[in-house]
Amino acid sequence: MSVSVIEAALVAPSSRQLAWQEIEFYGFIHFTVNTFTDREWGTGEESPLLFHPTELDAAQWVAACKSAGMKAVILTCKHHDGFCLWPSEWTDHSVKSSPWRSGEGDLVREVSDACHEAGLKFGIYVSPWDRHERCYGDSERYNTFFLNQLHELLTGYGELFCVWFDGACGEGPNGKRQVYDWDAYYSLIRKHQPHAVISVCGPDVRWCGNEAGHTRKVEWSVVPATLQDNEKIQANSQQLEGDEFSKRIGSDEEDLGSRQVLAKAERVVWYPAEVNTSIRPGWFYHENEDASVKSTEELVDLYERTVGGNSTFLLNLPPDRRGLIHENDEQRMRELGERLGRMYRTNTAAGSRVVASVCKSDEHEGARITDGLKETYWRPSAGIEQAWLEVELGGKQMIDRIVLKEYLPEGQRIEKFHLEWFDGEKWQTFYEGNVIGYKKICRFEPIETERLRIQITESRWYPTVSECSVYWTQMEEKHEPDRG
Structure with a gap:
């Protein structure tokens, strides 16, 4: 059975997907104990005492994003190491056990408040893989634990525009693989944040297939429904090691929606693409990358190819050990905003x-x-x-x-x-x-x-x-x- 051209033409985005697409360009903030250990992936054994930014200023992060023309920010509230940037009731592996703000801080709150004050939307990244939590791998127990943490994030920080899941999934302390209860995660999000898109390992937004800013020449938002399901399947079956992410089924293919693809599909859905990359080689801050910040020309090209290629552009800015966006990154963001503002200031076809x-x-x-x-x-x-x-x-x-x-x-x-x-x-x-x-x-x-x-x-x-x-x-x- 194949999908007809008219059937494909009638598929349209949900209101939440359309609102997300109109944001166009938004920031990713990777910040956790990894910033202080100079690693990309933590082991979960890091002491919370390592987390001690001395000049942290969430408003500075948000201002840097806004200066580039971004309209939203996504914060890595919990990465694979399991360290929580909010004082979670369900674990001591969080900011409440750190010296930052004398253990009284809540970084998710500070970033959320800074976004709302600046007029930017706020979203959360939360890794289902938790290398610290001992019940990880005991699927039923861990899913309950994760849902409790997710509930804290969904109900404590105002309206969210996005909940961002990656597909990282390794073995737990018991040597077993965790089976994520995606349907329960999605149901909780829809209940408490009905306007938020669920991205990457979710039904609303599709990963472009790489982290280098590559874009397809032809990017269809109407694609076979199997692409949605495969994100979940891969996350539960493909173990990730080191800094290598799994190649999700279909995500790396160039043709996802042509008439030839429709002829082989049983059902199609609206599943648009997001392109994510970092302003530096790494996702977390590393001092030796201070001279490796992408140039203004590179960023303009990325913006035009992504936003101008039927995708959205998620650009990562990693704060340094002080808790600030480094001066080089901050300057580059300002230059990007100024350049795009000049380039697209005057529409000569207005009212033509x-x-x-x-x-x-x-x-x-x-x-x-x-x-x-x-x-x-x-x-x-x-x-x-x-x-x-x-x-x-x-x-x-x-x-x-x-x-x-x-x-x-x-x-x-x-x-x-x-x-x-x-x-x-x-x-x-x-x-x-x-x-x-x-x-x-x-x-x-x-x-x-x-x-x-x-x-x-x-x-x-x-x-x-x-x-x-x-x-x-x-x-x-x-x-x-x-x-x-």
Whole structure:
């Protein structure tokens, strides 16, 4: 049994998935005893006395994230070593046994409060693998323990936008493998945080398949339902050792949603991709990596490929032993925010006249793609899978970026398109693309034109476009004052 093109076209995101996608760019904070042992993975035998940041400032972390344009932060509340950044009732292996804040501190509270004060959303990472807890591997007992800790996090820190699970799963002290009760975890999250997406080992958000910032040329959000199930299967069956993460089934494949894939699928779901990577080589802070912070150019490229490739971008910033985002990382985040702000400051297509080859009605006319409203969109009648839209820029403009968006409440439909510019006599093709989805940032060599055309050549049942914005990203750089 195969999935039809119309069936796939009708699959749309939940309200929580759509709200998550609109966040676009958010921060990961890895901080625990590993920061003080100079390790990436702890053993669970570390003493809580090691956790003693002397200048910790959660507001500084959040300010660094906000300066880059991030809209949310996810904190590693418990990594694989089992050390809890909140004073959990269920273990002494936490900040309450550390010298930090004289054992009275709650780092989850401080980061949550800092996010809410700064207007950023807050999310939690909590590792199901716990190398400290003695009942790990005794599946029933440990699942009860983990649910109790999860309940503390879900009910004590306000509204969460995300609960982030990885698939790490090793043997317990008894030599047995823990079988995670994913369904119970999910049920508890839905009960207490119904608006939070459950990421990676969860039903809402899919891992892109790597931690290096690689993105697919074609990233479908509508994929076979088996990809959701395989995340859970792999987490319970694949032991992870050292710094090697398991290769989750299907996550590393390039084609997850084409018509060829649909022909072999029994059911498809909305399961969009998140790309996660670190600003440094490691996930936790290491002094010897202070000179290895990604450049502004690398980060801009990552942003445009991820957010502009129908994914979201989760960038890790590891605080140092002082409890601060290092000056190099902080500066780079500020530079990134300033650069993106300049590049995407002026949309030269705002309010432009648009002519469409066909539209369903006045409500869905071509002008909807330049009106700046996310609730409006263009579409043709059902069954029309090919169409074009011409955008008049009101005079010749230099351009090198075009941002396109589909109207996701009606699904992901566009399979292939190309862009043309009018040279005064004829139309010239200058960009060829595949899927659009939530957002497609089309990057190309600068051209000067007063008219553009979006040619949609392949789509599912009918296409939609909710936005077309046009930019000359070199303009602000070009006119910056000469600083000598």
